[in-house]
Amino acid sequence: MSAVEVSPAAPVAAQRGVLGRLIRRPLAVFGLVVIAIAVFAAVFGPWIVPHDPYEQFFEGLSLEGAPLPPDAQFWFGTDLVGRDLFSRLIYGARTSLIIGIVANGLAVFTGSVVGICAGYFRGWVETILMRFTDLMMAFPALLLAIVLAAIFTPSLWIVAMVIAMVNWVQIARVIYTETRSLAERDFIDAERAMGAGHMRIMLRHILPHQLSTIIVWATLGIATTVLLEATLSFLGIGVQPPIPSWGNIIFENQTYFTSAPWLVFIPGAAILLLALAFNLVGDALRDILDPTQQGHH
Amino acid sequence: MKSWDAGRESRVPLPLSELISSMNKPQQDTLLSVRNLVTQVATPQGAKIVVDRLSFDLGRGETLCIAGESGSGKSMTALSLMQLLPKPMARVASGEAILNGQNILALSEGQMRQVRGRHIGMIFQEPMTSLNPVLTVGRQLAEAIAAHKPVSAAEARRKAKDLLDQVQISDAARRLDQYPHELSGGMRQRVMIAIALAQSPQILIADEPTTALDVTVQSQILALIRKLQAENGVSVILITHDMGVVAEMADHVLVMNRGREVESGPLKRIFETPADTYTKDLLAAVPRLGEMTGTTQPKRAPAAPKKPEAAAKPDAMAPVVDVENLVVRFDIKGGILQRPIKRVHAVEGVTFQIKPGETLSLVGESGCGKSTTGKALLNLIPWRGNIRVGGKETAGLTGPERKQVLRDIQMIFQDPYASLDPRMRVGDLVAEPLVIHGLASGSELTDRVEYLFRRTGLSADQMKRYPHEFSGGQRQRICIARALSLSPKVIVADESVAALDVSIQAQVLDLLQDIQNETGISYLFISHDMAVVEQISHRVAVMYMGRFVESGTRAQVFENPQHPYTKRLMEAVPVADPDRPRKAFVPADGELPSPVKDLSYVPPVLTRQDIGGGHTVWS
Numbered sequence: 017m018s019a020v021e022v023s024p025a026a027p028v029a030a031q032r033g034v035l036g037r038l039i040r041r042p043l044a045v046f047g048l049v050v051i052a053i054a055v056f057a058a059v060f061g062p063w064i065v066p067h068d069p070y071e072q073f074f075e076g077l078s079l080e081g082a083p084l085p086p087d088a089q090f091w092f093g094t095d096l097v098g099r100d101l102f103s104r105l106i107y108g109a110r111t112s113l114i115i116g117i118v119a120n121g122l123a124v125f126t127g128s129v130v131g132i133c134a135g136y137f138r139g140w141v142e143t144i145l146m147r148f149t150d151l152m153m154a155f156p157a158l159l160l161a162i163v164l165a166a167i168f169t170p171s172l173w174i175v176a177m178v179i180a181m182v183n184w185v186q187i188a189r190v191i192y193t194e195t196r197s198l199a200e201r202d203f204i205d206a207e208r209a210m211g212a213g214h215m216r217i218m219l220r221h222i223l224p225h226q227l228s229t230i231i232v233w234a235t236l237g238i239a240t241t242v243l244l245e246a247t248l249s250f251l252g253i254g255v256q257p258p259i260p261s262w263g264n265i266i267f268e269n270q271t272y273f274t275s276a277p278w279l280v281f282i283p284g285a286a287i288l289l290l291a292l293a294f295n296l297v298g299d300a301l302r303d304i305l306d307p308t309q310q311g312h313h
Numbered sequence: 314m315k316s317w318d319a320g321r322e323s324r325v326p327l328p329l330s331e332l333i334s335s336m337n338k339p340q341q342d343t344l345l346s347v348r349n350l351v352t353q354v355a356t357p358q359g360a361k362i363v364v365d366r367l368s369f370d371l372g373r374g375e376t377l378c379i380a381g382e383s384g385s386g387k388s389m390t391a392l393s394l395m396q397l398l399p400k401p402m403a404r405v406a407s408g409e410a411i412l413n414g415q416n417i418l419a420l421s422e423g424q425m426r427q428v429r430g431r432h433i434g435m436i437f438q439e440p441m442t443s444l445n446p447v448l449t450v451g452r453q454l455a456e457a458i459a460a461h462k463p464v465s466a467a468e469a470r471r472k473a474k475d476l477l478d479q480v481q482i483s484d485a486a487r488r489l490d491q492y493p494h495e496l497s498g499g500m501r502q503r504v505m506i507a508i509a510l511a512q513s514p515q516i517l518i519a520d521e522p523t524t525a526l527d528v529t530v531q532s533q534i535l536a537l538i539r540k541l542q543a544e545n546g547v548s549v550i551l552i553t554h555d556m557g558v559v560a561e562m563a564d565h566v567l568v569m570n571r572g573r574e575v576e577s578g579p580l581k582r583i584f585e586t587p588a589d590t591y592t593k594d595l596l597a598a599v600p601r602l603g604e605m606t607g608t609t610q611p612k613r614a615p616a617a618p619k620k621p622e623a624a625a626k627p628d629a630m631a632p633v634v635d636v637e638n639l640v641v642r643f644d645i646k647g648g649i650l651q652r653p654i655k656r657v658h659a660v661e662g663v664t665f666q667i668k669p670g671e672t673l674s675l676v677g678e679s680g681c682g683k684s685t686t687g688k689a690l691l692n693l694i695p696w697r698g699n700i701r702v703g704g705k706e707t708a709g710l711t712g713p714e715r716k717q718v719l720r721d722i723q724m725i726f727q728d729p730y731a732s733l734d735p736r737m738r739v740g741d742l743v744a745e746p747l748v749i750h751g752l753a754s755g756s757e758l759t760d761r762v763e764y765l766f767r768r769t770g771l772s773a774d775q776m777k778r779y780p781h782e783f784s785g786g787q788r789q790r791i792c793i794a795r796a797l798s799l800s801p802k803v804i805v806a807d808e809s810v811a812a813l814d815v816s817i818q819a820q821v822l823d824l825l826q827d828i829q830n831e832t833g834i835s836y837l838f839i840s841h842d843m844a845v846v847e848q849i850s851h852r853v854a855v856m857y858m859g860r861f862v863e864s865g866t867r868a869q870v871f872e873n874p875q876h877p878y879t880k881r882l883m884e885a886v887p888v889a890d891p892d893r894p895r896k897a898f899v900p901a902d903g904e905l906p907s908p909v910k911d912l913s914y915v916p917p918v919l920t921r922q923d924i925g926g927g928h929t930v931w932s
Contacts (some may be wrong), residue, residue: 205732206795207745209691209724211715294732308781
């Protein structure tokens with residue numbers, strides 16, 4: 017079954033916009049809605065919270081001093097010191113989204129640049145970049161993050177930088193391997209034969225082919241970055257309490273998991289839902305951006 | 314897997330008389346009898362019939378060639394018979410294949426496994442990929458031998474060695490312990506044949522067994538199949554697109570197109586009096602070696618050269634490409650320190666010139682350095698020597714100067730699909746060189762691209778599509794359009810028609826020739842196919858082991874070949890003439906020696922001998 021003749025329907029699909037094709041997939045729409053809600057919460061948090069997230073309510077604890085399960089006043093229950101979990105989650109959305117998008121975006125960007133340059137140029141560029149990547153990989157990520165976080169004064173943005181610095185290596189490795197095989201394909205030779213410069217080949221002919229890998233890594237990375245931020249916060253070098261983040265809410269409360277499961281379960285579900293949403297949108301984007309996949313759905 | 318029923322409805326019930334005659338037909342000497350075979354493939358648009366009511370008989374000890382172009386359903390027929398169709402997309406919808414009184418299409422997978430190997434053996438096109446790279450040859454042979462009955466290790470090994478002897482592999486005992494990558498392509502195909510023969514099957518199905526091999530190796534393998542057939546009496550179903558191979562091998566021929574039988578009959582009848590126009594076209598499209606004897610111009614070139622002044626003093630014209638003593642060597646690094654340990658001598662001192670409006674062909678087998686030479690001209694690989702393109706030295710050029718040279722020289726690659734970025738629209742791909750060189754933009758660019766599309770026989774409204782939406786021939790036209798966009802003085806065409814069907818091949822060659830007639834462009838045409846080279850060249854250079862062994866005008870080289878290697882190449886080309894006597898035996902020594910040498914290797918100096926009129930032989 018070689019060359020299939022041109023089907024007249026194909027160009028029609030190609031002309032519809034990316035967003036237009038995205039909203040035709042129910043799963044992608046679900047993902048977009050979840051992301052939209054998270055973004056809305058992050059931006060308008062202070063105006064929509066039912067309670068002050070920092071206030072320790074007297075009625076937020078039972079008579080024995082235990083946190084309250086979800087009820088009509090505290091929708092998601094209260095935490096160990098009687099703060100409203102729902103309000104803290106909404107405030108935490110801002111922290112988690114900034115970490116998830118900025119830290120992860122930075123990591124993906126760095127990893128892609130390093131991977132593509134090393135895979136395309138080979139020679140000494142490859143040696144320097146990839147040996148440095150290996151070196152970074154050999155460091156325990158958490159230890160490195162602790163050292164870096166200890167050097168700088170902890171703040172949200174510093175935490176994002178630190179996470180980006182430890183997370184770019186895996187992406188660099190994967191992109192490097194793919195670029196290497198891509199750079200040996202005929203159409204790259206054909207580009208060189210036309211006189212195309214390095215930047216043009218890398219940006220217009222190698223990068224588009226890596227998009228699917230980059231998107232998958234970027235969406236998967238969001239979940240791991242949010243969790244790494246939680247770990248750092250737990251160790252006291254991440255987002256500083258009392259500022260809430262989804263990660264540090266879990267870590268603050270995890271020891272009481274059996275007696276107050278909602279304190280771990282609800283922020284855990286929020287992280288899961290957000291990661292899933294990014295994954296679904298990422299998957300759909302990958303298919304839509306690949307012209308050879310069109311008409312297969 | 315959508316609506317199988319669509320195919321079922323279109324199945325025409327057989328008239329009773331035909332049914333009876335088809336039941337009576339299989340005679341004593343018929344081994345396999347296929348009746349009304351229908352194979353379907355599920356596509357998003359519904360079931361598509363890829364083999365349509367195909368019937369044929371295979372006699373004992375007979376060779377049936379199924380010939381057709383890509384997509385004709387010939388491979389699907391073979392896979393249907395073996396029940397090896399890619400599941401679940403493809404399936405046999407109806408029909409029967411009677412072998413030893415048993416309909417093998419109705420057998421269960423377990424029963425079919427008894428038939429495969431034992432009754433029907435199969436060889437595939439790619440010997441590189443059909444052998445397991447991590448097992449020794451002996452182990453793979455032993456597996457095939459012991460597949461149906463337990464055999465002791467010693468017995469299996471002895472039998473494996475016998476099989477290798479049978480397929481004429483030299484030094485069989487040593488080969489048993491070697492891995493597939495240590496063997497050449499021809500030897501691997503011999504091993505595949507040995508594996509297929511391990512159970513002494515009654516039928517051997519060979520699906521394009523020589524397409525991936527060089528011509529000299531191809532003729533050896535074909536001779537081997539004929540020899541085995543004479544010795545073992547095995548029947549052969551040979552699937553091929555090459556009418557030359559058909560003429561050399563077949564007793565009976567079945568021509569297929571779009572899943573249907575076009576016509577079938579004895580070899581001579583098909584070649585001498587083809588009844589169907591498709592068969593006629595197919596035979597007419599086959600380039601025949603020796604067709605051009607007595608002419609000096611390429612096939613479609615105008616009889617008298619257009620420019621009289623050029624014809625009067627062709628030597629006075631400055632060459633577009635001037636290559637002097639080109640050497641390309643690659644180091645193979647190894648060891649802990651990654652020092653060079655071996656060296657590939659890809660091209661060793663090649664000198665040639667191409668004049669304006671001239672086609673120079675480089676002919677040779679795989680690994681002879683012909684493609685490397687082409688790539689060196691475009692500075693795609695490091696090389697030494699002197700290359701002048703359009704009068705400019707290209708050695709050591711970088712950046713803008715290198716780009717400038719590329720306006721004069723462009724390249725068309727072998728595989729049109731691989732050389733087009735699958736994520737770009739073809740219109741953008743053709744525009745790419747113009748954009749890179751900043752030669753056009755906006756509506757001017759669109760106009761240029763539209764012109765190029767029309768010039769290469771494509772329509773302008775196809776510009777918005779992606780490469781995968783085109784057929785092989787169309788894709789190669791896109792590549793040609795792209796190469797032409799800079800109006801270069803010379804185009805390097807590296808095996809540019811090798812991946813195409815013969816009829817498409819002829820069209821693309823005609824297009825190249827028409828463009829040359831019109832614009833006076835020069836070509837460096839790199840090919841392994843002697844018949845194609847004969848059609849398109851003004852001058853020919855035969856390459857062997859990185860050097861020229863013979864060069865001269867087309868007529869000189871083809872009508873009076875001097876070098877033994879040239880002669881061997883020409884002899885090995887399968888000729889689409891059933892009356893030509895078939896060679897009983899082709900010596901198996903024809904494998905090319907390896908170009909990988911020790912670091913201390915100094916290539917011997919060849920003596921150059923001019924035998925008149927620019928006809929040069931090196932020895």
